[in-house]
Amino acid sequence: MTSSALTRPGQRDRLIMKVPEIDWRLAFMITCIAGVGAMMLFSAAGQSWTPWAAAHTIRFALCFLLMLVLSLIDIRVWFVLSYPVYGVALLLLVAVPLIGHQSLGAKRWLQLGPISIQPSEIMKIGLVLALARFYHGLGAKDAQLSWKLLIPVALIGAPTLLVAKQPDLGTAILIALTGATIMILAGLTWRLLAAGFVAGAIAAPAFIMFVMKDYQRDRILTFLHPEQDPSGAGYHILQAKIALGSGGLLGKGIGLGTQSQLNYLPEKQTDFIFATFAEEFGFVGCFFLLAFYAATIMVALRIASISHSHFGRLAAAGVTATFALYVLINAAMVVGLAPVVGIPMPLMSYGGTVMVTVMVGFGLVEAVRVHRYSEITSGRGSLLF
């Protein structure tokens, strides 16, 4: 890669120069996955664009444009906005229990004028930015083990607790794991990691018994013994397994999945869309789909690793970690390797909020790629334009 105007610090580049720097390979893969999602939503609705497939396609198209726009924003702007974004997200999270509105037994939404937003989704990006920003200014030694690490722990802990309180266990876990991943990538010493692991293993049973809500505990118990309650909480797990298993090697064909078409499969268009896909496309389809997701993650990690700035590296890797956690947890849940938590399959599941979050995330990854040679010269938090 030859040097370009982009490499020169402090200098504004013409936007048109940046367009070829966008990783079109990544954009293409994302589009492919979203296309598969639209196809599955079309099939799940009984070969109909309504109610899901058309909305999904339009939403993706808008989000794709958003991603392109975000990818052109200078990495230093992202850098400067890191803490403010985090701060706003945290404030909104605090506001949720006070002025949020309830839906399905949980307060997750804020109504701001005509639009309703989910602060926990903003936090997913905000936390990645804030941690990247923090580690950008932290030496390797401190990143390993020092009292300063209490700051990222607090940055992670506060939103995690607030989201868990809503309650939205799935998102809380996702936020916590994303934060932990960034800390590890930044150089956290393995000893502290092991200690944290042991502490978690000890704390988990107590957490499950005393802190969790009944329905959350039920989900875990049901995951461990799904056959005990085949028509109640175990129903999701069992029906998803039937959908997957009955797909066989090659699947039943598009639009012919009886489990999804006859509504035996719960949440067939959202959290369990992978099972819908598996039923109709079989093992071969699943293998390629998972491989495609894995490849997307690898490409994004590669982008992170070629960034010159530590902020860029960690931000791209953090977003990728979020994406990977979405995919892996959702798939594990659908195939029965993890308890049912409300985590959708990104880019495929129907739902606007996650789509926006993921595409904003990819916008950040692309921005890191476009501005990979940008230096954020002062690690001490100075604004650089």
Next chain:
Amino acid sequence: MEPSIFFDEVNERQGVFHRRTFLMGGVVGAATLTLVGRLVQLQLVEAQRYQSLAVANQYRFRLIPPPRGRILDRNGIEIASNRPDFRLLIRGDEVEDAQTTLDAVSQLIPLPDARKRQILRQLEVTPHAVPVAVANDLTWTEFSRVNSRAPELPGVTADMGESRVYPFSGAFAHVIGYVAKVSQGDLDRAKKDNPSGQIDPLLLHPGFRIGKFGVEQALDADLRGKPGGQKVEVDSVGRVVREDPAGDHRATPGRDVVLTLDADIQNRALEVFGAESGAAVVMDVRTGDVLCLLSAPSFDPNRFVSGVAEAEYRALHDFDHQPLLNKALAGLYPPGSTFKTMTALAALESGLVQATDRVMCSGQFFFGGRYFHCWKAGGHGAVDMNSAIKSSCDVYFYQTALKIGPDRIAKVADAFGLGHTFDIGIAGQRKGTVPSTEWKKKAFAHNPANQVWFPGESLSYGIGQGALQVNALQLAVMTSRLANGKKALLPRLIKSVGGVERPRGDAFGDLPIQPDHINVVRAGMQAVANDVGGTAYKVIQLNLGDIKMAAKTGSAQMHGYGNTGNGAKARDTTNMAWKMRDHGLFVAFAPYDDPRYAISVILEHGLHGTNAAPKAVEIMKVALLKDPDMRSRIERPLPDEPRPTASPSDGAPDETLAPPTDAPVGAPPTTGQPRT
């Protein structure tokens, strides 16, 4: 890459990041491989299992009840069949809101609120896959009205089923019984009988009726058939998405049951009984086929199919004529004088008495310190066996029974089927009592003083009274065996089931009685009907060409007489209340010269056998007229012989009536000494 080092650690943290990012890629790869492994397990290894689970989810079978087998008479006339029944069913698993749906239904057909509540209650207790009946027996208009609105009424199906119908109403009620709704008791029994403890879903179907009585109950398993299934694709809430006619399997209809009964004879029998109470049994003496098995009065089994009202059932149950009881099988009566045939046979078999031996009847017989009366106050004079049977002389049989003792009588009665129950395929027979010394020991096991046979009991026994009790079927079997003269006939009621013939009644060996002796009794019975002095002469003229009947009358006392010693004139019960009157009995067979049909009639509280006789004649006439051989005999012009006049003597069989065939004739004219 341009180095951009501002302090030492920059390179170090970049290195750590690269290593750990590489590691993260590995972790993602490993996790993906784990997922793929899991998919291998689910989609390749266990695919078969999940595929069948998916199919089990997708398809369900709606039960199609099988058509119940018909019940036919010997000529193929339907006596129990099925008629189309338009009904409305509701399915708990397909209905969204039962209350709303029922309200909508009540806009189309009359449906009282009480009935709605009943349906809702039923929906709660019935398994969801089993429909509940909303209404039965809709008219075609109502049926099509509901059918056209069906799409607006999810879970409600207008269904054309079948319902049991008995075209002859009461005539066959006691034999074929009836079907009715499955009761909790039936369900419990079905659960107990089935090793898996599962109830056949057919039993839960609202259109299904189970046999409760008679043939319907006894052959329920054969008549029931096997249910079919209608394959339907259902979604997760059980709503039918699509029907799959290719996947249906048809119901196997129940087997048809053919009875030996003849609808014409049976109907005529019910007719002649009118409002009176009693039983009549007609048998073919060649095969043992039961042509008529009637108990009167009867009831309409059709009323029970859709559930008889409590009040109506009470009324039937409480009526003193007992319409619900099958009197032909379960009604026990002393056979009265009809039993004298058995006493006579036992006497001949014993060798102690010859047919020609005479007994002096003075109208009473003094024994054991008291008088035993003959029914004829003035006495019969000197009587031999033939005239004793003909005129039903009590004194003759008092003395004969006394001479031969109870055990010889019991042995003959046993050989002729009294005291037996027969395997005719339906339940409800009572075997009655044929007393003997041995029986007495058993019957009075707790009263040793009574275990001795008192000679006075033999006197009553000889004329068919005392402890002796029989039913109409046994009397018919007795008469058939007398008429057949050779075979120990067994009655057959079920001719075939599903085309498989049941064994005939003449396939079971011979009577252990000398034919000569039987002939003596038969001649006596012939005289009863055809001699001027015969007890039934006045009442049973057939007027069917040269066909003659042989018969025996009887009356079964409700109250002791004769052996009471003080009630010489107490026999006439005409003026007593119905319940207190004597029963009238009558047995006969015809034609005398070539026996084909035997009949027994019991007229409850009919006073005397002569009142039962005309009914028997009417019934017998139908049997004879339906028989083509008999018909040609009847229609043949009579030979130019003078009409037989009854012999003025009280004994000799009329030789001009000698049968043209090899049929036996009665005993030779009597010359024996009168005995006292």
